[in-house]
Amino acid sequence: MSISFIVNGSTVSVDTDPDTPLLWVLRDTLGLTGTKYGCGIAACGSCTVHVDGAAVRTCVLPVSAVADRDVRTIEGLSADGTHPVQQAWRDLDVPQCGYCQSGMIMAASALIAESPDPSDEEIDRVMTNICRCGTYPRVRAAIHRAVRGDA
Amino acid sequence: MNASTATRRAVLKSGVAALVLGFAVPATLRHAAAASGGELGAWLEITSDGKVRIAQPQSEMGQGIWTSMAQLVAEELEVDWQDVEIFSPIAGEAFNHPFYGFQTTAESFSIRAFWEPARQVGAKAREMLKRAAAERWGVYPGGLRARSGTIVNPLTGQSLAYADLVSEAAKYPAPESVQLKRPDQWRIIGRSVARDDTPVKLDGSAVYGTDVRVDGMLTAVPVFPPSFTGTVRSIDDAAARAIPGVRHIVSLETVVYVVADAFWPASRGAAALSVDWDLGDAADLSTASIRQRLRDAVAEGRGKPVEAIGDVDAATSGAARVVDVTLEAPYLAHATMEPMNTTAHYTPDKLTIWSPTQAQGLMGFVAGAVGLDGSQVECHTTFLGGGLGRRFEIDLPIHAARVSKEVGAPVQVMWTREDDTRGGFYRPAAAARLRAAIDAGGTVTGFDGAMACPSILARAVPDLAKGEIDHTSVDGVAEGTSPAGVPFHRQYDFGDASRVVYAMENTAIPVGFWRSVAHSQNAWFMEGFVNEIARETNQDPIALRMKLMKSDRNRTVLQRLVERAGWGAPAPGHHQGIAIHEAFGTVLGNVFEIAVDGNAIRLVKVTSVADVGHAVHPDTIEAQMVSGAITGITAAVWGEVTMQNGRVDQGNFDTYRMLTLAETPDFDIEILQLGGPVGGIGEPGTPPVAPALVQAVQNATGKTIRTLPLTASGFDLA
Numbered sequence: 001m002s003i004s005f006i007v008n009g010s011t012v013s014v015d016t017d018p019d020t021p022l023l024w025v026l027r028d029t030l031g032l033t034g035t036k037y038g039c040g041i042a043a044c045g046s047c048t049v050h051v052d053g054a055a056v057r058t059c060v061l062p063v064s065a066v067a068d069r070d071v072r073t074i075e076g077l078s079a080d081g082t083h084p085v086q087q088a089w090r091d092l093d094v095p096q097c098g099y100c101q102s103g104m105i106m107a108a109s110a111l112i113a114e115s116p117d118p119s120d121e122e123i124d125r126v127m128t129n130i131c132r133c134g135t136y137p138r139v140r141a142a143i144h145r146a147v148r149g150d151a
Numbered sequence: 152m153n154a155s156t157a158t159r160r161a162v163l164k165s166g167v168a169a170l171v172l173g174f175a176v177p178a179t180l181r182h183a184a185a186a187s188g189g190e191l192g193a194w195l196e197i198t199s200d201g202k203v204r205i206a207q208p209q210s211e212m213g214q215g216i217w218t219s220m221a222q223l224v225a226e227e228l229e230v231d232w233q234d235v236e237i238f239s240p241i242a243g244e245a246f247n248h249p250f251y252g253f254q255t256t257a258e259s260f261s262i263r264a265f266w267e268p269a270r271q272v273g274a275k276a277r278e279m280l281k282r283a284a285a286e287r288w289g290v291y292p293g294g295l296r297a298r299s300g301t302i303v304n305p306l307t308g309q310s311l312a313y314a315d316l317v318s319e320a321a322k323y324p325a326p327e328s329v330q331l332k333r334p335d336q337w338r339i340i341g342r343s344v345a346r347d348d349t350p351v352k353l354d355g356s357a358v359y360g361t362d363v364r365v366d367g368m369l370t371a372v373p374v375f376p377p378s379f380t381g382t383v384r385s386i387d388d389a390a391a392r393a394i395p396g397v398r399h400i401v402s403l404e405t406v407v408y409v410v411a412d413a414f415w416p417a418s419r420g421a422a423a424l425s426v427d428w429d430l431g432d433a434a435d436l437s438t439a440s441i442r443q444r445l446r447d448a449v450a451e452g453r454g455k456p457v458e459a460i461g462d463v464d465a466a467t468s469g470a471a472r473v474v475d476v477t478l479e480a481p482y483l484a485h486a487t488m489e490p491m492n493t494t495a496h497y498t499p500d501k502l503t504i505w506s507p508t509q510a511q512g513l514m515g516f517v518a519g520a521v522g523l524d525g526s527q528v529e530c531h532t533t534f535l536g537g538g539l540g541r542r543f544e545i546d547l548p549i550h551a552a553r554v555s556k557e558v559g560a561p562v563q564v565m566w567t568r569e570d571d572t573r574g575g576f577y578r579p580a581a582a583a584r585l586r587a588a589i590d591a592g593g594t595v596t597g598f599d600g601a602m603a604c605p606s607i608l609a610r611a612v613p614d615l616a617k618g619e620i621d622h623t624s625v626d627g628v629a630e631g632t633s634p635a636g637v638p639f640h641r642q643y644d645f646g647d648a649s650r651v652v653y654a655m656e657n658t659a660i661p662v663g664f665w666r667s668v669a670h671s672q673n674a675w676f677m678e679g680f681v682n683e684i685a686r687e688t689n690q691d692p693i694a695l696r697m698k699l700m701k702s703d704r705n706r707t708v709l710q711r712l713v714e715r716a717g718w719g720a721p722a723p724g725h726h727q728g729i730a731i732h733e734a735f736g737t738v739l740g741n742v743f744e745i746a747v748d749g750n751a752i753r754l755v756k757v758t759s760v761a762d763v764g765h766a767v768h769p770d771t772i773e774a775q776m777v778s779g780a781i782t783g784i785t786a787a788v789w790g791e792v793t794m795q796n797g798r799v800d801q802g803n804f805d806t807y808r809m810l811t812l813a814e815t816p817d818f819d820i821e822i823l824q825l826g827g828p829v830g831g832i833g834e835p836g837t838p839p840v841a842p843a844l845v846q847a848v849q850n851a852t853g854k855t856i857r858t859l860p861l862t863a864s865g866f867d868l869a
Contacts, residue, residue, distance in 0.1 A: 017395070020415050021415065024413065024414055024415040027414075028413035028414060028415065029413075031364070032355070033355070033358075033361075033362040033364070034354070034355015034356065035355070036359075036361070036488075036489070036536070037361065037414070037490065038488050038489070038490070038568065039568045039803055039804050040567060040568055040803070041568075041803050041804070041805060043803065043804040043805060044488070044804055044809075046488060073355065074354060074355035075354065075355045075356075077354070078354075081350060081353055081354050086353045086354065089349070089353050090345070090349055090350065090353060093345065093346045093349050093770060093771075093774070094349075095213075095346075095348075095349055095352040095353070096213030096214070096215070096774055096775075096778055097211075097212050097213030097487075097488065097489075097534070097535060097536050097537045097538075098213070098348070098349075098352030098357055098534065098536070099359060099487075099488040099489045099536025099537060100488050100536075101352050101353065102355050105353065123812070124812060124813035125813070127812045127813075128811055128812070128813075129812075130488070130804060130809045130811065131488070131812075132486060132487060132488045132537050132539075132782075132809065133213045133488075133537065133778045133781075134777050134778040134780070134781030134782070134810070134815070135774070135777075135778075136781070136810075136811075136812040136815040137777060137815065137817070137818055138774070139812060140812065
């Protein structure tokens with residue numbers, strides 16, 4: 001069955017079982033491997049993308065749920081790595097192994113789109129992505145930096 | 152993990168020779184090299200537009216060596232950092248680890264092992280380039296200077312870019328050895344340059360093992376037996392094969408792979424596969440029974456002697472008091488964020504592997520598993536989404552090679568999170584009974600230790616487990632040398648009488664190298680023991696350690712930690728705990744400051760001080776100190792793999808919990824550079840966490856805690 005949706009500004013049409021999680025359609029059907037598999041139970045957030053601007057975990061989201069919707073992956077967050085979150089992440093060298101960071105960046109960028117200057121409490125509440133390397137202190141600092149600039 | 156002494160001597164020789172050979176461009180390649188701008192062997196390539204491509208052969212798993220290894224080469228080569236391009240080379244003998252003799256990333260041993268050799272690579276190349284300029288100008292090379300990718304004659308002002316010299320330079324034999332720059336001359340080493348791998352980790356373009364895509368590639372997902380000794384009796388694959396996209400079912404006796412067009416159909420096929428297993432001897436194995444066995448072993452003091460000095464029994468019987476502490480630690484899983492995977496393509500002439508591996512140099516064994524030899528393997532190393540020691544194992548490369556051979560196509564083996572958590576190679580469960588004989592003045596006059604755990608080396612490198620002694624089981628507690636010739640070390644001097652025995656209690660549960668290996672449990676044992684000596688003898692835990700430490704270096708780190716952390720003066724209502732440990736050439740200590748409300752712990756602050764000798768890239772060191780601590784916190788609070796009736800209880804992050812941002816304390820990090828041999832930093836941040844945190848909890852609650860994780864004693868994070 002054919003399902004159409006927008007990915008990073010372009011319309012795509014995929015012919016796949018509608019129950020296939022969006023994560024695997026992105027990675028294997030569309031070749032967008034920036035979105036990662038970490039757990040498969042929406043616990044870790046490595047699979048986070050934006051659907052109509054909101055952060056969504058795609059490992060448990062059937063592709064049928066994004067029919068005709070606007071999906072943005074890490075590859076499409078900016079044309080050249082210049083989203084304020086990406087800039088702040090670069091300035092503070094946030095990533096270590098980096099595997100969780102696509103999801104972390106998508107979650108952080110959705111957060112600041114909705115809440116332009118999040119408090120630490122709000123960051124605690126919203127940023128539940130798991131990072132095994134422990135980049136958390138820099139993630140917090142980089143979110144503040146993305147919003148407030150070189151503070 | 153170390154090679155035996157004899158092997159190591161031969162290996163160091165060939166390791167150095169390989170670096171030298173790395174410069175000699177074979178005659179047949181010189182023309183091609185000249186055309187491309189010139190290549191100075193496997194480590195370096197200088198392009199015609201002046202880009203300096205530096206090979207980085209160690210596995211980048213977050214520790215930042217991707218950047219800092221290249222800093223070593225670039226410093227001596229005298230190039231501008233902005234002209235450097237770092238690449239991951241195909242595995243080869245030119246990249247043999249100087250200590251182990253084969254290409255591998257393990258034991259926090261990249262910078263400290265390549266400290267001399269990598270700088271020699273840059274220095275030798277620099278001298279060869281000077282020689283080429285000298286010949287071009289007809290002058291003595293000793294008067295020439297190298298700076299920013301050019302050779303300059305200061306007397307005439309003439310200069311030539313490396314790109315113009317490299318094809319001539321590549322013809323020369325490399326000089327035997329070259330004087331290296333003094334620390335005051337360093338322009339790149341010691342600078343926290345922007346991490347070279349950061350940009351690709353921000354936009355989804357970094358390629359991890361799971362991202363490898365090869366034409367015609369199929370994906371294979373495993374079905375494991377519910378027992379570590381399970382073997383296939385029969386397979387009913389009708390339902391699995393009915394899933395669209397499923398192509399093959401491949402039995403490897405102890406695991407069955409469902410091979411499909413992509414991960415999703417393969418995983419659905421795996422869920423639909425029915426296997427009749429012979430469960431084998433471990434069908435009713437439980438961790439409870441293993442833990443009891445370890446407890447019994449140390450209570451009885453059985454095992455092989457690993458340390459025996461003086462008369463401990465006399466010291467004990469003559470002592471004013473004996474401090475007697477039994478401590479335990481559980482099995483731990485690695486839980487790297489990127490689950491286990493490897494891609495392999497078998498053909499009758501060649502095996503190509505793409506893997507987030509820590510053991511490139513062991514791929515010869517993988518070749519052997521499919522009837523090829525080591526010279527027929529081409530191994531590509533991707534970025535690792537975490538390694539933590541798990542990716543040193545070559546089980547997945549072997550599975551991928553065998554499945555590829557069976558199905559006649561490239562295959563990416565991909566395990567689910569559950570497969571990974573239940574797949575074994577855990578940090579061993581362990582127990583230790585440590586006793587100190589104390590005289591009336593509070594001085595330790597004797598040390599009697601009994602240790603018990605399964606041995607990693609008995610499976611991984613049996614030659615190093617000779618005499619049933621595994622140095623990775625006792626390092627950090629005992630002082631001595633194993634029958635295989637590997638030294639182990641304790642930072643404390645317990646007087647003229649000491650004895651440690653070790654009971655190797657192997658089971659069917661595969662155990663492996665976890666972040667900081669022995670030290671992950673042995674720092675818990677030793678620091679917990681020392682804290683208990685202080686408590687029972689009413690001695691200040693700092694003063695006691697200062698007395699016991701063998702080395703002024705350790706005392707210096709401890710003193711700085713005490714000052715920086717405001718030890719002894721926590722904020723009102725808070726409590727502190729302290730621990731310090733020496734491992735992988737580094738001395739690192741932590742102070743934990745916490746608040747406790749009933750059984751709920753709030754982690755307020757961690758102060759961490761480490762001496763690493765010299766810091767190549769201080770920012771990556773800071774990041775790894777935080778990283779190691781967070782691994783340690785996660786393990787100390789919740790970490791435990793349990794098994795009943797042969798089946799592991801844990802599976803995913805819902806049952807094997809990971810620390811979140813909200814639970815993370817503030818960190819205050821200080822890096823000391825006391826100028827001694829360079830120490831590693833990938834692992835040392837983890838060992839001192841459990842004892843420091845537990846001491847803080849004990850101070851806060853008055854409870855006695857002798858086992859991990861903290862949840863086993865009813866505690867949790869707030």
